[in-house]
Each structure stands twice: as structure tokens, then as C-alpha cells.
Amino acid sequence: MTEAVGRTPLVRLRNVGRNAPDVPIYAKLELANPGGSVKDRAALGILRAAIASGDLKPGDPSSKTLIDATSGNTGVAYAMYGAALGVPIRLVMPANVSQARKDIARAFGAELTFSDRLEGSDGAIRVVAEMMKTESARFFHADQYSNPANPQAHYEGTGAEILEAVGDRITHFVAGIGTTGTMMGTTRRLKEWGRPIRCVAVQPAEALHGLDGLKNLESALVPAIYDPKLPDETRFIGTEDGWTMADRLACEEGLHVGHSTGANVHAAVKIAEEVQAKGGRGLVVVIACDRGDRYFAPVKWERKTVW
Numbered sequence: 306m307t308e309a310v311g312r313t314p315l316v317r318l319r320n321v322g323r324n325a326p327d328v329p330i331y332a333k334l335e336l337a338n339p340g341g342s343v344k345d346r347a348a349l350g351i352l353r354a355a356i357a358s359g360d361l362k363p364g365d366p367s368s369k370t371l372i373d374a375t376s377g378n379t380g381v382a383y384a385m386y387g388a389a390l391g392v393p394i395r396l397v398m399p400a401n402v403s404q405a406r407k408d409i410a411r412a413f414g415a416e417l418t419f420s421d422r423l424e425g426s427d428g429a430i431r432v433v434a435e436m437m438k439t440e441s442a443r444f445f446h447a448d449q450y451s452n453p454a455n456p457q458a459h460y461e462g463t464g465a466e467i468l469e470a471v472g473d474r475i476t477h478f479v480a481g482i483g484t485t486g487t488m489m490g491t492t493r494r495l496k497e498w499g500r501p502i503r504c505v506a507v508q509p510a511e512a513l514h515g516l517d518g519l520k521n522l523e524s525a526l527v528p529a530i531y532d533p534k535l536p537d538e539t540r541f542i543g544t545e546d547g548w549t550m551a552d553r554l555a556c557e558e559g560l561h562v563g564h565s566t567g568a569n570v571h572a573a574v575k576i577a578e579e580v581q582a583k584g585g586r587g588l589v590v591v592i593a594c595d596r597g598d599r600y601f602a603p604v605k606w607e608r609k610t611v612w
């Protein structure tokens with residue numbers, strides 16, 4: 306499973322981008338990773354770095370358990386690759402993340418602890434900090450918000466893959482920010498390329514929002530790996546716009562995605578249309594973060610569901 310991560314497809318969004326024919330939009334389908342999201346790269350990178358440093362010992366009963374706060378997708382990825390590599394996993398997540406994501410993580414044998422549903426991902430971060438005060442001998446705190454292996458996975462993977470595919474043509478890169486790992490690592494790689502590439506971060510416009518996985522940094526804990534100097538620009542996208550674009554991507558492109566992808570693509574389409582309106586040319590690459598089926602409620606025939 307660890308070898309199936311990355312080398313994700315880059316596909317043109319012909320329909321939602323039809324008003325900007327000279328500025329094609331390409332979606333990097335991170336939802337094609339085995340765990341179904343962009344977070345596979347970060348989780349696997351963090352696991353590999355901790356194994357290399359000796360903090361985690363695969364298959365060894367004396368190994369520490371990897372613990373982290375996660376809004377869901379990273380948890381699914383830790384659980385999957387933890388199982389594949391023989392490393393025990395404990396996830397702390399807000400109680401209101403989708404049932405599907407809780408069930409998927411449990412299916413891989415991960416243990417779950419729930420934080421206050423009103424405190425979002427910051428509440429989960431605080432719960433892990435409390436647990437580490439008393440149980441640091443038992444747990445390895447992966448800390449995806451501070452761990453350099455998170456952006457490094459995107460520097461080595463996402464960024465390099467984009468350059469290999471369209472390095473001679475790309476003019477804009479768009480990614481939403483949660484831990485900021487995707488944006489930081491990919492942007493660092495793209496900025497090393499000879500030609501200028503404008504890197505645009507997407508944040509939710511509201512503090513309380515429905516763009517799962519994204520953070521409004523003005524109202525949230527700012528991740529240690531975030532370097533505000535790296536993005537050339539930040540666009541603030543409303544929940545409605547993200548949800549509407551997610552619906553359009555399903556109906557018009559056959560691409561069923563989560564709402565953070567909707568927000569990213571909403572920003573990408575605006576950028577392409579602005580460049581087109583000025584008579585310019587370009588190519589926009591946008592991150593498609595995860596699959597839409599993760600946001601469905603469980604169906605009734607699921608065996609373990611309690612109604």
C-alpha cells in the first residue's frame with residue numbers, strides 16, 4: 306500500500322473552466338491516493354520519518370503508539386499505513402467528523418478519542434497536548450501541524466510531479482490550507498523552478514464554515530509549518546461557493562469531491578477567468594483534496610451502524 310501513494314493523475318476541467326479557454330485548469334487528483342485524500346502523502350511521510358529516527362518501531366510490541374489530532378483524512382491515512390507498516394495508531398478527532406471517516410479509521414484497527422465538537426480541530430490539538438503531558442512515554446506525538454515531514458512529502462511528491470507534468474506551462478498553483486503542508490511543500494518546490502509560478506492559498510472566508518479540512522487562520526491556531534511569506538496571495542472563499550462548485554464538479558465533470566476541493570476549484574476558475582479577461586494565457590493547477598463519498602451518511606445496511 307505504501308508504494309501506491311502519489312503519482313496522482315492531473316486532469317483538465319473542461320466544463321467548469323469553459324469561460325477561460327486560453328487558461329486551462331488542471332486538477333491534481335489527490336483523491337486517487339489509496340486512502341482517498343491528499344493526506345496520504347503527509348501521513349506516510351511522517352510515519353517513515355519517525356521509523357527512520359527510531360521513534361516508532363514497526364512490528365515491535367515495545368513501540369510507542371503514534372498519536373495525532375486529525376480532522377479525519379489524516380487519521381484515515383495514519384490508520385491505513387500504520388496497519389500496513391505494523392505501527393499502532395491513536396487518533397484524536399472532533400466528535401462531529403463524518404461517521405464514515407470514524408468507521409474507516411476503526412476498520413484499520415486505529416483507536417479513537419473524541420474532542421469537543423464545538424472546538425473543531427483546535428479542540429483535538431488541545432486534547433493531544435493534555436495527553437502528552439501525562440503519557441509521553443506511551444505516545445509518539447506526530448504533530449502534523451509542526452512536523453517538517455508533512456510539507457517535505459509535498460516538496461518531494463506533489464510539487465515534483467506537477468513540474469514533471471506541466472513545468473513548462475504552469476502559471477498558477479491553487480491549494481487550500483489546513484495544516485498548510487500541501488501549500489508549503491508544493492510551493493517551495495515550484496518556487497525553485499526557473500519560471501515564475503503564482504501560488505495561491507485558499508482559506509474559508511468565515512471562522513465557522515463548512516469547508517472540511519480547511520482553516521481560517523485569522524481565527525485558528527496557526528500551524529508551526531506555515532510560512533506566511535510563501536503564498537503569493539490568499540483567497541477567502543465562502544462555504545456556499547465551495548459547496549456549489551463541489552456539486553458542479555460532480556454533475557459537469559463527473560468528479561465527486563469534498564467541499565475543500567470545491568473551494569479550491571472556485572478560486573482556480575476565478576483566477577483563470579481573470580487572466581482570460583485581461584487577454585492573457587496561462588495554466589492553473591489546483592489540488593483536488595478528497596472524494597465526496599466521505600461526506601455521505603452511512604447507509605442503513607452497514608452492519609456495525611447503531612441507529
Ligand SMILES: Cc1ncc(COP(=O)(O)O)c(C=O)c1O
Nearest residue numbers: 378483484485486487518565594
Ligand atoms: C479535505 C481536506 N482538504 C484540504 C486539507 C488541507 O491540506 P493541508 O493539511 O495539507 O493544508 C485537508 C487536511 O486535512 C483535508 O482533509
